[in-house]
Amino acid sequence: MATLKDVAKETGLTVTTVSRVLNNRGYIGEETRQKVYDAMKKLNYQPNEVARSLSKQTTNTIGVIVPHIRHPYFAELISCIEAAANERKYKILLFNSGDRDEKELEFLEMCSSNRVAGVILCSGTVEVNQFEVLSVPVITIERNPEHATASVECDxxxxxxxxxxxxxxxxxxxxxxxxxxxxxxxxxxxxxxxxxxxxxxxxxxxxxxxxxxxxxxxxxxxxxxxxxxxxxxxxxxxxxxxxxxxxxxxxxxxxxxxxxxxxxxxxxxxxxxxxxxxxxxxxxxxQPIREMAELALSLLMEAGAGRSVPVRTVLPVRIVKRES
Amino acid sequence: MATLKDVAKETGLTVTTVSRVLNNRGYIGEETRQKVYDAMKKLNYQPNEVARSLSKQTTNTIGVIVPHIRHPYFAELISCIEAAANERKYKILLFNSGDRDEKELEFLEMCSSNRVAGVILCSGTVEVNQFEVLSVPVITIERNPEHATASVECDxxxxxxxxxxxxxxxxxxxxxxxxxxxxxxxxxxxxxxxxxxxxxxxxxxxxxxxxxxxxxxxxxxxxxxxxxxxxxxxxxxxxxxxxxxxxxxxxxxxxxxxxxxxxxxxxxxxxxxxxxxxxxxxxxxxQPIREMAELALSLLMEAGAGRSVPVRTVLPVRIVKRES
Incomplete structure (x- = not known):
């Protein structure tokens, strides 16, 4: 796979200059910029998000832990969380715990090792002091909020x-x-x-x-x-x-x-x-599932930026009259 | 967050020795091993998967692209893919394309930038020559197989x-x-x-x-x-x-x-x-959804290891008689 160095070599520019074009930093002439783009295209260069994540010490990834993916409630919730994350250019790592405590802990540790930006936890009732190993925000949806950064519930x-x-x-x-x-x-x-x-x-x-x-x-x-x-x-x-x-x-x-x-x-x-x-x-x-997912994402972003967030938010419900 | 260096400093050992304990490489005495574990626990050290991925130039992550997460067929499929991946210690990055071609391309590029080990594509009919930008295996499920590494279908x-x-x-x-x-x-x-x-x-x-x-x-x-x-x-x-x-x-x-x-x-x-x-x-x-997900994962692993895989596999179906 082509690297930044290859692009630099192809263009005759320094790695620093190529990196500045990629990251839109500092003044770069139009001609130079075009030269870099052409070389990237020619060499099929793909930026390495992994390297970028390492230098930033975080990723634009959010861990989502649910008990049962196929359960229609969680399928809907995952769909709404993915949409809200995608809008903010975040990706989701999805974990299915089957409501087993040991799986939840394993996944929380995987989230941590993978330097996620935060976790949305919709599963179980893990001994929540275990969360303290996580240095990122944990937002729960319809779960008891102790020790989580913030909880989102419906009324x-x-x-x-x-x-x-x-x-x-x-x-x-x-x-x-x-x-x-x-x-x-x-x-x-x-x-x-x-x-x-x-x-x-x-x-x-x-x-x-x-x-x-x-x-x-x-x-x-x-x-x-x-x-x-x-x-x-x-x-x-x-x-x-x-x-x-x-x-x-x-x-x-x-x-x-x-x-x-x-x-x-x-x-x-x-x-x-x-x-x-x-x-x-x-x-x-x-249940306002879309709004709950949206709010969970917003809280996660706010808390991640070091701002204070409400520990518990309850969103309104309404009755939908059909035939039963 | 504690680093490998901190653990080394705490134990009085070299970084190389600590790394050998973590990766189970070479001979390490029991006493040394225990010392490292104790220090890790004390400092709440979490291995950095991002750094590990960078040095390996790949991750133990699989990109999964579906058109509609909430659709009961795809919810079931995602659930089975997650289970099969988890068994192999892989994680899944989940993307919802809404069957929009431009989204599928964007997600394929994100998969590439994030150095996934492979992609399972259950969505749309993107101009498949676009896949060629990906240097990892792409397995399709119930989609036309042109240009993909392998396709899995039911009969x-x-x-x-x-x-x-x-x-x-x-x-x-x-x-x-x-x-x-x-x-x-x-x-x-x-x-x-x-x-x-x-x-x-x-x-x-x-x-x-x-x-x-x-x-x-x-x-x-x-x-x-x-x-x-x-x-x-x-x-x-x-x-x-x-x-x-x-x-x-x-x-x-x-x-x-x-x-x-x-x-x-x-x-x-x-x-x-x-x-x-x-x-x-x-x-x-x-539809044998669990078996299809299992097979997709196996093919992905095989192809990722450079082994040749069947380009198309068709699994058997059967009728389930209920009441309608």
């Missing part, structure tokens, strides 16, 4: 309230909440709090069911939902804590002969692609 | 045949094929060829409809499907060239009062998460 509490209110206003009197389980406490737990609050306010019967880790990892909640509906034949409304769970609730209802939305209504959470692809399409709480 | 032709045969065996006599359009020729075009071949063999009426680029980019085929079903009220079977299209066909049928599968049967393609989440769940052609 999970209000989301739970909106879901309960919608079901009650639609005539439901016996509600079930099915929550994802993540082992430890998470911002998403607030969805249940908001849901319970509104049910109590209106004197509506409600029950909260927690799925287990195995179901979350496999992404299969069907057996759990069927059991829940057998145990609670009086249920006429379900608030599922993800669209993935809501989609499977629709399937279980179809198999059990329960008409949705006539006999039982379902509200999901996230508003990702799957919500608009089921039959009936899912009424859900919209 | 699209057989997939089309399997879909048509299944519909005909299930009693359908008026078939529609809805294909994704991608502007130019693609391996997926073979799905239609296989479908038509079997329809002709059995003397079954068939018609092939191509969606347009706008529908592909927006991921919304509903208007198109509705029109197709109005134009062809006799249709009793649809072969959709993706599960995404099949899911929307189910929605359109529900709205039009067409019972699936009783009055009209639907077969998708890909077998990604969405196929098992719709109501009814989608009967589909399984």
């Amino acid at each position: 999970n509490l209000e989301g739970g309230r909106l879901a309960a209110r919608h079901l009650i206003e639609s005539g439901c009197r016996n509600l079930i909440h099915i929550s994802g389980v993540y082992g430890t406490s998470m911002p998403a737990d607030q969805r249940e709090t908001g849901f319970v609050e509104v049910c109590e306010e209106h004197g509506i019967r409600h029950c909260e069911l927690k799925t287990n880790e195995m179901q979350y990892k496999e992404g299969d909640y069907r057996g759990f939902i069927e059991e829940a509906l057998r145990d609670h034949p009086e249920a006429d409304g379900i608030f599922a804590s993800s669209d993935l769970i809501a989609a499977q609730a629709i399937q279980v209802c179809a198999r059990m002969g329960i008409a949705v939305p006539e006999r039982l209504k379902i509200v999901g959470f996230d508003d990702v692609m799957i919500a608009s692809l089921t039959t009936p399409a899912i009424t859900t709480i919209h | 699209n032709l057989e997939g089309g045949r399997l879909a048509a045969r299944h519909l005909i065996e299930s009693g359908c006599r008026n078939l529609i094929h809805i294909s994704g359009v991608y502007g130019t020729s693609m391996p997926a075009d073979q799905r239609e060829t296989g479908f038509v071949e079997v329809c002709e063999e059995h003397g079954i009426r068939h018609c092939e409809l191509k969606t347009n680029e706008m529908q592909y980019k927006e991921g919304d085929y509903r208007g198109f499907i509705e029109e197709a079903l109005r134009d062809h009220p006799e249709a009793d079977g649809i072969f959709a060239s993706s599960d995404l299209i099949a899911a929307q066909a189910i929605q359109v049928c529900a709205r039009m009062g067409i019972a699936v599968p009783e009055r009209l049967k639907i077969v998708g393609f890909d077998d990604v998460m969405i196929a098992s989440l719709t109501t009814p769940a989608i009967t589909t052609i399984h």
